[in-house]
Structures are given as structure tokens and as C-alpha cells.
Amino acid sequence: MRATISRIAREAGVSTATVDRVLNGRDGVRDRTRQIVEQVARDLGYYGLPTGEAKTARLDFVLPAGPNDFMADLRRHLFEEAQTLTGVEINVHQIEGFDHDRLPERLRSLEGRTDAVGVVALDHPKVREAINALAASGVHVGTLISDIPSTRKVGYVGIDNRAAGRLAGLLMGRFVGGSEPKRVAVFIGSPAYRGHEEREMGFRSIMSEDFPQIRIAHIAEVRDDRERAFEETRRLLAEDRIDGIYNIGSGKRGIARALRAARRDQDTVFIAHDLTESTKPMLLDRTIDAVIDQNVRVEAREIVKLLLSSVRGSVEPEYMPRLQVIFRENIPTS
Template identity: 40%
Template sequence: MRPTVHDIAAEAGVSLATVDRVLNNRPGVRTVTRHKVERAIATLGYVRDVAAANLAKGRSYPLVFILPAGENSFMRGLEAEVRAAMARSAAERTDITILSVPAFDAPALAAALMEARERRPAGVAVVAVEAPEVTEAVKRLREDRIAVVTLVSDLPGSGRDHFAGVDNIAAGRTAGSLMGRFIGGREGAVAVVAGSMLVRDHRDRLEGFRAVMTEDFAGRCILPVIEGQDNPTLVEKLVGALLERQPDLAGIYSLGAGNRGLVAALEKAGREKTICAIAHELTPHSRAALVSGTIDALLNQNAGHEVRSAIRVLKAKADGLPVISAQERIRIDIFLKDNLPLEQA
């Protein structure tokens, strides 16, 4: 049976009020008495249930999520998951605020992080852009003992507490392995469409993809990266021009968003059945393209899991509790048209 505060009080020969003061590090306890209580805690092996204590006190956790604005379907799905968490705020004892910033805008993101800092939250979750001003803003939050979790795209070297996202190098390697096997002996180059090289997840995916294509499918030409800013209109224009320049193109790896533009360009050129297309994130548009055969495979990360993970980690950090690594690992899903999950009503 787990020891209680009553057991501590009896062991130390003090009142419950004194035990409470020691446990909560409040003044008004003599040094000798504090030592007696601390010895009793060690002797009994008492471990405080911080979550239960916070629940008894009615403590809530003010959290800030900083998300990119725009047409990125995955990011809008991520935002929907945050808003779902806001609807659960009473049960989860959270008070969540969303700040929106333009996609890939490092100065705007740094300013939003400083705005979050002024709110003095328990923690901040942010879709990061790798830039010096953003790294510095995260460091300043950590200096103020505000926990920071990066979402989807990481910011190593910033001192952030945790990354809630997939292993993007592994995701890129998986895409490379699929691409090499799918196109087989077909001749032609492979193109890569990214959102922006300013974000770590896109760079990591590219690194993994190129590594596997070089290691296992040597001799296949990988064209220079096309940056479509995750904008479907721009992606359609850039891919359309690419298809005109490269009549023998064998494959396209879309490692960012803007896949509506990719699909439109392939179908407009009549190349949807002859070019292997591998993309990221299961959205209504990418699902339809997978079913029709315009996209051959999708790599997906669960936005709901990432948001729930970020909240768990931020609350744990606020309470000084350890993070359970296995629980917070975000897996990479691989979807073909044959194993798509049922659409939710």
C-alpha cells in the first residue's frame, strides 16, 4: 500500500499542515522540522502524485500553440485537432490559445514566440522554422522556465524540451525506397517538390530520400529541388513547367504540402499514370488522388497524436515529471489505395 501524507506526519511526529508546507516548499517550517519530514518521506518511500495534487487544487495549464496560416491541408487538420483539445479543456484542465503566423515567415514566428512569452504560459507548442531569430526566441522562453515543444518540424540546438513529430529522415528514406522500387527499370529522372528549405522537416526528408536513392538506386538522376511554398497554385505552375521540360520524368517526390497543385498538373498533362508520385499526409484531396492512382503512395503522421503528445509533455514539464518516450513516439504510416483507413463521418 502506498504511503500517504498521514503516514509521513505520524513518522515525523508533526501535523498534516506541516507536511503540506514541506511538500509545497512553503515558509513557516523550522529547519530541524523540515529535515524530520524529509527523512520520513525518504524512509517511507513516499512519491507525490503531482497530477492528483493539481486536480485537488483545481490547477489549470495555460498553453499556447503557434501554427502557420494558409491553405496547407495538413496544418488546417492540425489546427482542428488543437481546437478539439480546446473543447476538452475543462476535463484536461488546460487553457489553450492559438496564434497564427504566415507560413515560413521566420520574423513573424519569432514575434509570435515573444508574444507567447509575455502571456507567461505553462508551455508553448510551435511548428518551427529554422532561423536564428526563432532559435533565440525559443531560448528566451526556456530561460523563463516556459516549456517548449516543437510540432511537425523540429528546431534542434534551440534548447526546446521535446519534438512531437515523426523521424523525418526515416520518412524521406522510406519515400526513397518506395520510389526506387515503384519505378524499377523505367528510365528518366526523379523530381523533388518541397515547401521550403527553411524548415527542418523538409530538409530532413530530402536528406533521407537522396541517401537511399544514392545508396540503393545509383545512377538515377535527382533533379534540383522545386520550392512550392506549400501553395497549391504555385506548385501546379512549377510542376506543369517541369513536365514540359522533362518529357521522360519517371517520378516525383512531394515532401511538403500543396499536393492539390501536384495532382492538377499531372492530370492536366495526362501524366498521372506514367509518373510515380509519392507524397505526404492523408487529406481528403490526397486520399482521392491515391484512390484514382494519380498518387502511388502516401506517408502520413497522425496530427491528433502529435497535439495530444504536445499537451501531455507540456503538462509533465510544468509539473517536473518525466516524459514517457514510448508513449510520445509518433509513427510513420504508409498508405496505398489498398490499405486506406475508413473515412470518418
């Protein structure tokens, strides 16, 4: 019988919450209780060792490189999470996010060097094959932020991106308002990211269902590049009347800069994702009307928890964070 948290709790006569705190090195457990739980875990072979101390679990994360504030926050929270745990080593690798050749190479390079890998990646055949090969080698793999179905992963941590797109569509429809025809533009990092594709699908869906007077007049693939987003926004504003912009991925600074340069920042509805230090000023001066946030701190915690539990032999359910809409009036203080 596999040693799970539930079984350790039953054998040790404590709650599963207590076992979780002990195995993750958290405070709030009496020394004697901690000793009992650790001994039961060793006896059951939970750490892969029948006796002795638990080995350090190595977790590697492969994330997109570049000036992406959200990914920078994710990296920071992953390292902060590691500092709260004992027996855990975290390493972060940054790869060009749209390179479907280098990413599989980096994933394969981790075979035999790590216990688990969390990855934010394109949904591409080469990437899927690399994930499956990594899993077949005994490495536990979890997807983060953007899911990759049909792979041998232990789980996915991230929002329901289709629901996020529908929420963006609802906000756009309400903000643009009126019964007269309106025109909006959609900026997408890349449809090769399933999360981006699902957001676009959700946005289109609610536009056609509830706001037929709003036409998606332009779709721009900017590959999360703020300079490319700036140039594309400037071109669209010069050529056409745009009533709203929905930005699915990164590149928000470029869009905002172009809106301000054209003096369209106060009359163009701008809906974006992810609350960061760069989006807060845009909310405050009303360049951005609303941000759909997914709480990157919680996602960092949950992907570490998912991977660590899989390494230690238990099954942790997938975690799907709640969507939160941030306006100027409810920006969190921390």
C-alpha cells in the same frame, strides 16, 4: 524532491496510469481514488500550489497559416484534445510559416501570458533565440512536426523525418523500377524547415545507395503553395521527361492538377506525405501512388501531454510516431 507522477503514485498507493488519468481529468477512476490522488498532488505541490484547487494550465500553439490541409487537421485535433481534459486552456496562433521575423515576435509576445508553447517553425537563428528566451522566462516549449535542436525545449513530437525520406526513396525506386535511367523531381516546402531538409537528405541517400539509375533531375522550392506547385509542375512536364515526383511538404493539390492537365497522372509516380481529406481522392484515382502518414491525431495528443506534464512538474519522454504507408487499398475508414 520534485513531485513527479511516479512519486505521486507511490505516495497515493496507485499506479502511474491512474495518476495520469486523474491529473488529466480522464474517466475510469473511482471518486475516492481520485480524491486521494488529488490530495497527494496538492500536498506535494505538483500544481505549483500547496493547497487549494489546481490552476488552469494555458497551452499556446504557434502554427503555420495558409491553406495547408495537414495544419488544419492539426489545429482541429488540438482543440479536440483540449475538450477531453479539465483545467486546460488551449490557444492556437497562425503565422506565415516562412516568415522568420514575425514568428519570433509572436513567440516573445507570449512571455508571461502562457504556461507552455508548442511550435511548428523554421530552424532559423532568430527563431532559436526566441525559443530560448521564452524558455528562460519560465515558459515550457516543445517542438512539433519539425524539430529545432540546440534549443531549451522540453521535447519534440514528430516522426523521424530522415527515415521518412528514405522510405519515400524506397517507394520511388520500387515504383519507377527497371534498370534504364530514370528522372525524378523533388518538391520541397523550404529547406529552412529541418523536417523538410531531413526528408530530402534521406531521399537522396537511398537513391544514391540503392537506385543509382534514378537521377534527381529537378528540385523545386514551392513554400507549400499549391499554385506555385502547379506552375512548377506544369513547367517541368513541358520541358522534361519526369518519371516520378516526390513532394516533401504541402502543395499536393497543385501538383495533382498539373499532372491531370498534362494527362500524366497515370504514368508519373507520385509519392507524398500526410493523409488528409484532399489526398484520399488522389489515392483513389491513382494520381498519388502512396502517402507516408504520421497520424496527426496522435501527434496532437502527445504534444499536449508533453507540455502539460512539463507544466505540472513531471518528465514525459519524447514521442516519435510510427511511419505508415497508405495506398489506395488500405485507406483508413476514419
